[in-house]
Amino acid sequence: MPVGQDDRVTIGRIEKPFGVRGQVKVRSLSDVPGRFDNLHAVTVLGETGQTTDRTVSHVRRAGAAYIVGFQDVTTPEEAGTLRGGLIQVPREPLSRTQEDTYYECDLIGMTVVNQDGRELGRVETVWALPGHHVLVVKDGSRETLIPAAKHFVLNVDVPARRMVVQGVEGLIEDHHEM
Known part of the structure; x- marks a missing residue:
């Protein structure tokens, strides 16, 4: 049975080709320790939305990034077509012990509202800072940074694509007061 888009989680972004053997440099988007260990079959989602199943031939750590080789990619030119994937x-x-844990890909695009129901925007990205994660919420040109902490995030409803937050009024820039 094929795996659908909703049944996959993104663990890395291909930054650029590496070397002359068709390898790529990958930035990890996962905070799961050992996520790149023992990778075998992956899907590469291209910038155009096209997916390609790939078999990983090898992975090695290179500082904060990883160097990944795919079985059918043998030249820098072929590796270049994967850039941004x-x-x-x-x-x-x-697991049940991770009750308040969510995949970042489930949060991106989620509508964020305050406890009164006023829409604040949509989650554009999640920053992993040393102390905690921060949700970057955008509404047009307005950007709000919300700490991803229980004090601020009251409810996350993944199926409904909706998040309720509280106590962010001081974090939101009111353009009407300027």
């Missing part, structure tokens, strides 16, 4: 693997169910 997202490496995805089948989604693993989160």
Whole structure:
């Protein structure tokens, strides 16, 4: 049975070709330790939305990034066509002990509202800062940074694509007051 888009999670972004053997440099988008260890079958989601199943021939750590080789990619030119692609693997169910843990790809695009129901925008990205994660919420040209902490995030409804937050009024720039 084929794996659908909703059944995959993004673990890395292909930054650029590496070397002369068709390898690519990958930036990890996962905070799961050992996520790149023992990779075998992955899906590469291209910038155009096209997906390609790939077999990983090898992975090695290179500082904060990884050097990844695919079986059917043998030249820098072939590797260059993968630039900007997202490496995805089948989604693993989160355990009960991770009740308040979410995949970043589930949060991106989610509508964010305050406890009064006023829409604040959509989650554009998640920053991983040393102390905690921060949600970058955009509404047009307005950008709001919301700490991803229980004090601020009241409810996350993944199926409904909706997040309720509180206590962010001081973080939101009111353009009407200027």
